Each structure stands twice: as structure tokens, then as C-alpha cells.
Amino acid sequence: MVKIFIDPGHGGSDSGAVGNGLLEKNITLMVAQEINLILQNEYEDIAIRMSRTGDATVSLSERTEAANNWxxxxxxxxxxxxxGGTGFESYIYPGIGEPTTTYQELIHEQVVADTGFIDRGRKRANFYVLRETRMPALLTENGFIDxxxxxxxxxxxxFIVKIARGHVLGLEKAFSLTKKQSKPIYRVQIGAFSEKVNxxxxxxxxxxxGFETAVLFRNNLYIVQIGAFSSRNNAEQLAAKAEDAGFSTYLSN
Ligand SMILES: [Zn+2]
Known part of the structure; x- marks a missing residue:
């Protein structure tokens, strides 16, 4: 079992960097949620936790303590x-050695390959989340918002999916993750919107x-999903429950 803690930077009252009509906190959350979904859907023997799953204010110490305690x-x-600049760079803590250096190399190279970002290099910095975490830690900077x-x-x-795929494939190599046998996944969805707020x-x-929800960004639509199953039967049961609660549902794979 490999335990991966995903930390979407910023959130809530901290928007992070702002530019070109974008807020950093929203992009980091979309990338992180996509990484989470791909890992959950396609790999076995992994556990994932996230520092936030919505637009929440979470301090740096809360983030690192959650990962350390887990x-x-x-x-x-x-x-x-x-x-000002363009492209991708990644950071590990100054002076840290193996296996963090190998993890950085594998994930960094894969994100550059999958996104076509200009490679600004593998770097080191005394960032809080790199310093205060007790496990190998990597921070990626995925393009310039300004x-x-x-x-x-x-x-x-x-493109968000490409960034996520790059991270996931790098993680697969770094931790020798096992792919699930490919079988159909039945997703129970209750709406699709062009506006995220909807x-x-x-x-x-x-x-x-009482439904567990996730908002996915697919083909430029925001899709509200309440579950994903390998069993069609289980998906249909959840869909029926959602219909009873007043939602219109559809199954997608
Ligand atoms: Zn940031």
C-alpha cells in the first residue's frame, strides 16, 4: 500500500497568484483532483489523502501535520x-538525497514530456511544506499564471488532464504502482455545466x-459526479437513490 498525500496549493482566503482571469488556488485544486481521480480509478494498492478537497483555507502547518500524522x-x-516566465519547474528540500531525488527526476521528466512545458529545471528550496514533512516531498510549479x-x-x-497524467505516470514509475485490470467504470453523474458555480x-x-460529490472538468464542462463503480448494479442503485432525492442522473463511462 502506497500512501500519497496530495496538496493543492493555497485555497479559501489565500487565492495564491492571480493572472489572466485565473486564481492559482482553483487551478491547483483542479490538477490535484484530477490526479486523485486517475490514481483512484486506475491503480490498486494506493491510499490518497488531500490537504483540501474544496475551496478551503488550510494553513501550511495543518497540511504538513495531516501528512505526518497519516x-x-x-x-x-x-x-x-x-x-514572469514560462514552463515547468519542481522543488525538493535543499540537501535532501535519495529517494527524493529520484522521485523528483521521474515526476519532473514525465510532466515535461506530457505537457510540452519548457523545462526550467529541477530545483531546491527551503519551502515550508518541503521542510516540515517527514516523508519525501516534491512541489511542482505548473506554468505561469501571469x-x-x-x-x-x-x-x-x-491540458489540466495532461498535467495530472504527467504527475500520475511519474508516481507510477517512482513507486512501481500497479494498474488495475481494465474493466468498465460506471460513473453516476447528476449534472454538467459550462459555469463552475452551477x-x-x-x-x-x-x-x-448525504451524497459524496466530486466536480470533474471534462471537455470544458463541469460535471457533478456522485460515485464511480466497476459494478453497473451498484451504480444503478446509487442512481436510484439520487433520483429519489430529486436529482436527475445519468450513467457515463
Ligand atoms: Zn503557489
């Missing part, structure tokens, strides 16, 4: 860069009624 095997912090060409790519859901509102209504 005894995570790896801490992955997702950020978007700012300050550079129009990078920001335009970050606005595309397909998806968030519906997700909040479903949460209030």
Missing part, C-alpha cells in the same frame, strides 16, 4: 508559478443530502 509515503504539492501563453493552456480542461451549487445540494 504517515504518508509521499507528499506532492501542486502550485502554479507567477512573476504569462498569457501558459495561462491560455491552463484554461483548457484537456456545478458547485448542485454538488453542495447533493452533499447536503
Amino acid at each position: 504517515n504518508a509515503d509521499f507528499y506532492l504539492s501542486i502550485h502554479i508559478n507567477a512573476g 504569462t498569457t501563453s501558459d495561462a491560455n493552456r491552463l484554461k483548457e480542461s484537456n 456545478a458547485d451549487n448542485l454538488a453542495a445540494q447533493a452533499s447536503e443530502k
Whole structure:
């Protein structure tokens, strides 16, 4: 069992960097949720926790303590860069050695390969989350929010998926993760919107009624999902429950 802690940078009252109509906290959450979903759907023998799953204010010490208390095997912090520039860079703690250096190399190279980002290099910095975590930790800076060409790519859901895929494939190599036997996944969804706020509102209504919700960004639509199953029967049961609660549902794979 490999325990991976995913930390979407910023959140809540801390928007992170801002540029080109984007807030860093929203992009980091989308990338992190995508990484989480791919890992959960496609790999076995892994456990994942996230420092936040919504637009919440979480302090740096709360993030690292959650990972330390859980005894995570790896801490992955997702950020978007700012300050003028373009491309991808990643950070580990100064002076740290193996296996962190290998993890950085594998994930860094894969994200660059999958995104086509300009490679700004593997770097080291005395960042709080790298210093205070007791497990190997990596922080990635995925493009520049204040550079129009990078920001335009970050606005595309397909590009968010590419960033996530790069991280996941790097994690697969770093931790020799095992892929699930491919079988169909039945997703129970209750709405699709072009405006994120509408998806968030519906997700909040479903949460209030006891459903576990996730908002996915697919083909430039925000989709509200309440479950994903390998058994069609289980998916249909949840769909029926949601219909009873007043939601219209559809199954997707
Ligand atoms: Zn940041």
C-alpha cells in the first residue's frame, strides 16, 4: 500500500497568484483532483489523502501535520508559478538525497514530456511544506499564471488532464504502482455545466443530502459526479437513490 498525500496549493482566503482571469488556488485544486481521480480509478494498492478537497483555507502547518500524522509515503504539492516566465519547474528540500531525488527526476521528466512545458529545471528550496514533512516531498510549479501563453493552456480542461497524467505516470514509475485490470467504470453523474458555480451549487445540494460529490472538468464542462463503480448494479442503485432525492442522473463511462 502506497500512501500519497496530495496538496493543492493555497485555497479559501489565500487565492495564491492571480493572472489572466485565473486564481492559482482553483487551478491547483483542479490538477490535484484530477490526479486523485486517475490514481483512484486506475491503480490498486494506493491510499490518497488531500490537504483540501474544496475551496478551503488550510494553513501550511495543518497540511504538513495531516501528512505526518497519516504517515504518508509521499507528499506532492501542486502550485502554479507567477512573476514572469514560462514552463515547468519542481522543488525538493535543499540537501535532501535519495529517494527524493529520484522521485523528483521521474515526476519532473514525465510532466515535461506530457505537457510540452519548457523545462526550467529541477530545483531546491527551503519551502515550508518541503521542510516540515517527514516523508519525501516534491512541489511542482505548473506554468505561469501571469504569462498569457501558459495561462491560455491552463484554461483548457484537456491540458489540466495532461498535467495530472504527467504527475500520475511519474508516481507510477517512482513507486512501481500497479494498474488495475481494465474493466468498465460506471460513473453516476447528476449534472454538467459550462459555469463552475452551477456545478458547485448542485454538488453542495447533493452533499447536503448525504451524497459524496466530486466536480470533474471534462471537455470544458463541469460535471457533478456522485460515485464511480466497476459494478453497473451498484451504480444503478446509487442512481436510484439520487433520483429519489430529486436529482436527475445519468450513467457515463
Ligand atoms: Zn503557489
